[in-house]
Amino acid sequence: MNAIGALWLRQIKRYLRSRSRLIGSLGQPLLFLLALGFGFGPIFKKAGGGNYIQFLTPGIVAMGVLFTAIFSGIEVIWDRQFGFLKETLVAPVSRIYIMLGRTLGGATVAVIQGILVLTIATLAGFKWNSVIGIFPALCFMFLIAVLFTALGTGIASVLEDMQGFQIIMNFLVMPIFFFSGSLFPLSGLPHFLGVLAALNPLTYGIEGLRISLLGGSSLRMAIDALTLLVFSTALLFIGSRLFEKIQI
Amino acid sequence: MEKIIEVKNLSKSFGEFQAVGGISFNVKKGEVFSLLGPNGAGKTTTIKMLTTLIEPSSGSVHIGGLSLTENKIAIRRQFGIVFQDSSLDEDLTAEENMFFHAVLYGISRKTRQEKISDLLKFFGLWERRSDLVKHFSGGMKKRLEIARALSHDPPLLFLDEPTSGLDPQNRSRLWEYLKELNKTMNMTIFLTTHSMEEVEKVSGRIVIIDHGKISAEGTPEEIKTRTETKTLEEAFLTLTGRDIREDAPTESDHLRKGRILWSGGRKK
Numbered sequence: 126m127n128a129i130g131a132l133w134l135r136q137i138k139r140y141l142r143s144r145s146r147l148i149g150s151l152g153q154p155l156l157f158l159l160a161l162g163f164g165f166g167p168i169f170k171k172a173g174g175g176n177y178i179q180f181l182t183p184g185i186v187a188m189g190v191l192f193t194a195i196f197s198g199i200e201v202i203w204d205r206q207f208g209f210l211k212e213t214l215v216a217p218v219s220r221i222y223i224m225l226g227r228t229l230g231g232a233t234v235a236v237i238q239g240i241l242v243l244t245i246a247t248l249a250g251f252k253w254n255s256v257i258g259i260f261p262a263l264c265f266m267f268l269i270a271v272l273f274t275a276l277g278t279g280i281a282s283v284l285e286d287m288q289g290f291q292i293i294m295n296f297l298v299m300p301i302f303f304f305s306g307s308l309f310p311l312s313g314l315p316h317f318l319g320v321l322a323a324l325n326p327l328t329y330g331i332e333g334l335r336i337s338l339l340g341g342s343s344l345r346m347a348i349d350a351l352t353l354l355v356f357s358t359a360l361l362f363i364g365s366r367l368f369e370k371i372q373i
Numbered sequence: 374m375e376k377i378i379e380v381k382n383l384s385k386s387f388g389e390f391q392a393v394g395g396i397s398f399n400v401k402k403g404e405v406f407s408l409l410g411p412n413g414a415g416k417t418t419t420i421k422m423l424t425t426l427i428e429p430s431s432g433s434v435h436i437g438g439l440s441l442t443e444n445k446i447a448i449r450r451q452f453g454i455v456f457q458d459s460s461l462d463e464d465l466t467a468e469e470n471m472f473f474h475a476v477l478y479g480i481s482r483k484t485r486q487e488k489i490s491d492l493l494k495f496f497g498l499w500e501r502r503s504d505l506v507k508h509f510s511g512g513m514k515k516r517l518e519i520a521r522a523l524s525h526d527p528p529l530l531f532l533d534e535p536t537s538g539l540d541p542q543n544r545s546r547l548w549e550y551l552k553e554l555n556k557t558m559n560m561t562i563f564l565t566t567h568s569m570e571e572v573e574k575v576s577g578r579i580v581i582i583d584h585g586k587i588s589a590e591g592t593p594e595e596i597k598t599r600t601e602t603k604t605l606e607e608a609f610l611t612l613t614g615r616d617i618r619e620d621a622p623t624e625s626d627h628l629r630k631g632r633i634l635w636s637g638g639r640k641k
Binding site: 126127128130131135138139142143207208209210211212213214215216217218219372373 | 421424425426427428446447449450454456458459460461462463464465469472473474476477478479482
């Protein structure tokens, strides 16, 4: 095992041990799925949108992945406060490996969370187009997870404490979630919000997930995957640079 | 004797504030070296620079003959460090903390398990190896930190106020361990502490810093003779004055000041 593996394992162990976190981070997507899914379902149907649970599920799966990934990244702040970050920063390992290990660990946790949400949605009545769709769906979940864990890690590298966290939730994470096509189709948005959505990497993640689970154009799916890949690589790079510069 | 640490004109400034202002000293191989000073004198900043956690503003540091700025990774292999505040992962067990460290330091699979069990036994933690660290007492955590810092056999050990917050039992036990390691393994110990009593007991060389500058250097005896005092405590007070220091801002406070991002809603 090497440093990347060790840091990956650490993230997984911490996740499995913290049952409150596991249940807590399932609560929100579940609430959205049930409240919005059944609440807005009839209206959505009347407006000619079809079954809302079908539309909503990929968005809520992405939500579970997004929130868990951002939180995993932000954990750097906890490690800074509880001192463990120092232990990894004085180790004879390049910080890029430390950052990669943390990010892959956090991303794995986020994918597990996404799978749990998808399972619950299926129990709540979500119908799969075909079972094979799970494979591209897992790829999209993983790409979304890496992207936002790296983003969270990068942000946490420049934040001193949790005080800035609320700002990030309100001005970054929630807009990313809302303007991504997760809850409503993007086609009806005014022009500037449409541009915002097009710049939002999660938009591509959700479109990809939707095609994976419900069927659609393979070309669009390939474009989505490629776009996400570019975004994830860029954020991994930026995140590592910021993580490298941490001074304690 | 051979030098293991060579520090020349080392400085660190945080914006306007100069935490360490051009200090020079050497640490010889196999000695117990103490860096003393009142709160905010620059001790922790110095240790952080020597252990590659923060970049010096100017000056040079060589550890084991290697330049600090060019060989960070190689130098990190040479030392173990016990920080003033805990740096354990409290949600992992004692054994997992040790394992994690061993992997980060590239200790081979074969020696890993043996090393970990030897050290846990040596520090009296073997029975509790599978307990989460958050259930440990302060003394046990400190022992685990030291065990962990020793697991890659470093020739140099940094101890930043290792006995603060420990009861006399743990403190005296700790010093027994450390003396033994110093003697049998010829391990160099770099210590910062506020306990003059401890320093007199281990009786290595001392550097006293205040306001980021060196104000005295030598053995406890030499310093006592020079200041015409009977105890090291008196000598320390003669050299650094009797005024109580406000706890100087920490490095992160200084970093925070210089940071524009995220500072909007905060008054610091």
